[in-house]
Amino acid sequence: MKNILIASTSTLANENYLDYLLPELQLHFQNCNTILFIPYARPGGISHKEYTAMVRLAFAKINKEIIGIHEFENTKLAVKKAEGIFTGGGNTFVLVSQLYKNNLMETLTDVVKNGTPYFGTSAGSNICGLTMQTTNDMPIVYPPSFQTLGLVPFNLNPHYLDPDTTSTHMGETRETRIKEYHAFNTVPVLGLREGSWLDIKGDSITLKGNLTARLFRQNQSPEELESGTDLSFVK
Amino acid sequence: MKNILIASTSTLANENYLDYLLPELQLHFQNCNTILFIPYARPGGISHKEYTAMVRLAFAKINKEIIGIHEFENTKLAVKKAEGIFTGGGNTFVLVSQLYKNNLMETLTDVVKNGTPYFGTSAGSNICGLTMQTTNDMPIVYPPSFQTLGLVPFNLNPHYLDPDTTSTHMGETRETRIKEYHAFNTVPVLGLREGSWLDIKGDSITLKGNLTARLFRQNQSPEELESGTDLSFVK
Numbered sequence: 001m002k003n004i005l006i007a008s009t010s011t012l013a014n015e016n017y018l019d020y021l022l023p024e025l026q027l028h029f030q031n032c033n034t035i036l037f038i039p040y041a042r043p044g045g046i047s048h049k050e051y052t053a054m055v056r057l058a059f060a061k062i063n064k065e066i067i068g069i070h071e072f073e074n075t076k077l078a079v080k081k082a083e084g085i086f087t088g089g090g091n092t093f094v095l096v097s098q099l100y101k102n103n104l105m106e107t108l109t110d111v112v113k114n115g116t117p118y119f120g121t122s123a124g125s126n127i128c129g130l131t132m133q134t135t136n137d138m139p140i141v142y143p144p145s146f147q148t149l150g151l152v153p154f155n156l157n158p159h160y161l162d163p164d165t166t167s168t169h170m171g172e173t174r175e176t177r178i179k180e181y182h183a184f185n186t187v188p189v190l191g192l193r194e195g196s197w198l199d200i201k202g203d204s205i206t207l208k209g210n211l212t213a214r215l216f217r218q219n220q221s222p223e224e225l226e227s228g229t230d231l232s233f234v235k
Numbered sequence: 236m237k238n239i240l241i242a243s244t245s246t247l248a249n250e251n252y253l254d255y256l257l258p259e260l261q262l263h264f265q266n267c268n269t270i271l272f273i274p275y276a277r278p279g280g281i282s283h284k285e286y287t288a289m290v291r292l293a294f295a296k297i298n299k300e301i302i303g304i305h306e307f308e309n310t311k312l313a314v315k316k317a318e319g320i321f322t323g324g325g326n327t328f329v330l331v332s333q334l335y336k337n338n339l340m341e342t343l344t345d346v347v348k349n350g351t352p353y354f355g356t357s358a359g360s361n362i363c364g365l366t367m368q369t370t371n372d373m374p375i376v377y378p379p380s381f382q383t384l385g386l387v388p389f390n391l392n393p394h395y396l397d398p399d400t401t402s403t404h405m406g407e408t409r410e411t412r413i414k415e416y417h418a419f420n421t422v423p424v425l426g427l428r429e430g431s432w433l434d435i436k437g438d439s440i441t442l443k444g445n446l447t448a449r450l451f452r453q454n455q456s457p458e459e460l461e462s463g464t465d466l467s468f469v470k
Contacts, residue, residue, distance in 0.1 A: 011405055045415050045417070045418020090415075136407075137407075137412070138416055139367065139370065140368055140369075140418075161404060169429065171244075172278075176279060177372070179280065180326050180373065183280020184329065
């Protein structure tokens with residue numbers, strides 16, 4: 001049975017890393033002593049080692065041990081044997097390139113579909129969709145494909161941001177970008193605001209946090225979904 | 236001799252499409268009756284035909300005729316024979332994919348290096364750099380490569396936006412994204428604010444408009460460059 005948390009962001013403004021999610025994470029990883037951390041998204045270009053050290057500190061608050069996947073020679077085996085898995089945020093292009101380079105995409109999909117608890121934030125959430133094509137990140141490396149884990153039958157836009165109606169900036173709003181995506185693609189896109197997350201248990205996909213999420217479908221007006229909604233109808 | 240205008244944006248807030256650049260465009264295209272328009276970036280997903288009609292209206296104000304490249308059967312020949320070329324903004328991934336699909340990247344580079352006047356805005360400016368890897372756009376289609384025209388020996392970030400110091404949003408700032416680019420790449424990046432453009436005549440690259448531009452280099456602090464600066468030292 002799938003057991004997945006997909007969070008828009010790791011950190012809320014003026015809070016420490018992961019703090020707002022720690023009660024949820026304690027429940028989510030209740031049967032794990034050790035969690036495999038995938039630091040491949042390298043926020044700000046930090047090393048796998050530095051990133052893992054930071055995550056280790058946060059998870060120590062709920063008495064979970066963190067092991068970085070880069071500490072293993074056989075990363076595929078590390079994924080297969082993991083009690084739980086966390087993929088952190090950063091750059092989605094860098095993350096996806098490294099997952100393909102290490103030939104991990106399929107294995108990761110398999111273990112999570114078979115019940116290994118998974119937690120993703122930001123880029124680590126983006127890869128839970130069918131493709132990474134609604135990421136906000138810059139294409140700083142060229143991945144062999146945009147296809148991702150497909151743990152949910154739609155795409156995600158983490159850090160979803162409403163248009164700033166006072167702005168004179170002429171760059172596209174997030175909504176415009178997602179509408180452009182739908183000029184070329186049929187997959188629904190869920191805009192997940194900071195502070196929201198999806199809690200997936202088997203076939204149910206529940207929107208959590210205090211905010212609504214914005215659902216975009218091709219040729220339809222966007223729809224606001226209330227916290228608590230079961231999103232299993234979205235496909 | 237190269238003769239290129241690279242603009243951050245087509246449109247300033249509360250102005251009509253291309254209005255602020257019309258005096259500059261009149262000079263730039265003074266020897267052209269007809270300009271070949273490349274509508275491949277399809278902003279908001281609009282069709283090549285719709286996009287070309289909009290551009291035709293703007294250029295009529297300076298008595299230039301616009302022909303869309305999609306109106307030609309042999310697009311490579313259209314580029315070779317063009318008196319002047321304009322590539323409009325939209326989605327850089329869509330633009331670059333279509334240029335590769337039509338096998339136009341090399342031809343376009345050749346004619347512009349040999350003196351055909353070129354004008355780009357936004358996505359059409361992005362492709363003037365060595366790669367499209369500092370675009371702000373969503374990866375809504377998968378291009379065969381991120382390599383672009385290389386008309387300047389650096390990369391561009393159009394619609395460059397300074398960090399909003401009052402924001403509580405935790406998504407990366409533009410500066411953070413460009414710094415991440417430099418964790419993996421050595422090519423300098425020029426952040427071009429809306430209202431700025433580069434005027435390239437042969438080997439000189441002059442920053443124009445009222446604003447400064449922000450230059451990012453690997454392992455160096457960003458630098459503000461005054462309007463009027465010759466950027467031919469950036470490589």
